[in-house]
Structure formats: structure tokens, C-alpha cells
Amino acid sequence: MDRRETAALLAYIGRLDPRTIRTDPGEARDQLAQWHELLDDVPMATPHGWDARVAARQHIRTSPYQILPADLVRPWDGYRRNRLSRHSDPTPSVDPDDQAAWTAELAGTRRAVAAGIAEPAQARAITSGRDGTDPRLEAMLGEVGSCIPPAARAALAPYRPARAAREAAIAQGRPDALSVRCEWCKAQPGEPCRRRRVGPDDGVRGTAPRATPHPGRLDLAVAQQAQQPAMA
Structure with a gap:
């Protein structure tokens, strides 16, 4: 004062x-x-x-x-x-690559809240809708096409072979084998197929994820894809 x-x-x-x-x-x-x-x-x-x-x-x-x-x-x-x-830092409106501007906006918002000039920003509850998405973020996502940049996705491909194969199949218009359940290894939709490691006594000692789905699962995905246009 x-x-x-x-x-x-x-x-x-x-x-x-x-x-x-x-x-x-x-x-x-x-x-x-x-x-x-x-x-x-x-x-x-x-x-x-x-x-x-x-x-x-x-x-x-x-x-x-x-x-x-x-x-x-x-x-x-x-x-x-x-x-x-009671304040949860809202996402700054500036370019996240501009570290100085990003930090300055966060600090400015905190000072305004502490000084009683602005109300604390409450953390929003997680919902299934997208009504609250910032239009500017939507525009950026539309330009990039994915929340993971293409260069980062390519760098991660050797470490995620199953996902990389799935994305390549979808991009080429082929059936998504991981969209159906595998009847051989019982992998659920969205999960990669697994190969069993059998011991000398024919008992299963463990499983390991496969880079490619089992042939039967791929056939099931092809059949399901063929049925969709007919149902439509």
C-alpha cells in the first residue's frame, strides 16, 4: 500500500x-x-x-x-x-518451444493469483469429451497429425516393433490385426501377440511379445474388415 x-x-x-x-x-x-x-x-x-x-x-x-x-x-x-x-497452473497460451515466454507466463499467473488479482485456476476433472480443448491446440494438432511428431515416432519404432507394424498396416490400408482378439495366444484387442516359451516338460515357462501378430489373428482381422462394408 x-x-x-x-x-x-x-x-x-x-x-x-x-x-x-x-x-x-x-x-x-x-x-x-x-x-x-x-x-x-x-x-x-x-x-x-x-x-x-x-x-x-x-x-x-x-x-x-x-x-x-x-x-x-x-x-x-x-x-x-x-x-x-488452491492454484493449478493452467497451460500457457504461448508456444511451448519458447521456454522464456512459457516460464514468464507461468510466473506471471502465479504472481497474479498470490496478489489476489486473479482467481486460482482449479484443475479440471478428466472427462471423455473434448469440449474444453483449446482451439489453438486443436489447430496445432491438426497440422502435426498426431500428438507424437513424425520424427519422434520414427525414432521410437525400433523399441515398439508391434506398434510400428500396426501403424504401418493402418497407413497402407491393410487390416489392423490388433483390433481383434487372438484365438491362439488369447491376446486381447489392442495388445500384441505373445509367443510361449515351453520347457523340456512341455510346460509353459513364460511368454514374450511378438513383433508381428499370429497369422490366425491377421486372418480374423481380414474377415472382420470384409464384413464391415457388407454390414454398412
């Missing part, structure tokens, strides 16, 4: 607690300078719930001790902590 606001606050406090009134001009000037120095970063009021006069009135009502600047600084610090604890 500025010097005029500090003087107005002292006048308000003096009406509620005459012990704080200084009748000597020199003492009053020193008191104003002291309070202004200690409350320089504490606002008089904010648009969202903070008012120094309310905090002063609450102290005078509940404490037998004469109010000090610290009795306003503590509630202000608690107000800031409470707001930041």
Missing part, C-alpha cells in the same frame, strides 16, 4: 483502538513512516477477498494486545499461501 493508504489505515485503526493514536506530530510522522516501511508490499485490498481493514478489525476484536504491522503481515502471508495451494 502507498503512504496515503497507510495513513488511512492508521486512522481507521485509531478509531477502533485509541491506544494507537499519536497526538505529537513527530511521533505521528514516525509511526506513519514505520508502518509504511513494514506494510509496503501488503495491499490495502484486492478484488478477491483481502482487505487490510478487515484483518485489523479482526485482530482488535480478538486480541487484548495493541495491533502491530506484523499482525497484518501474517494474515497477508497466509492469504497468499492459501491461494497458491
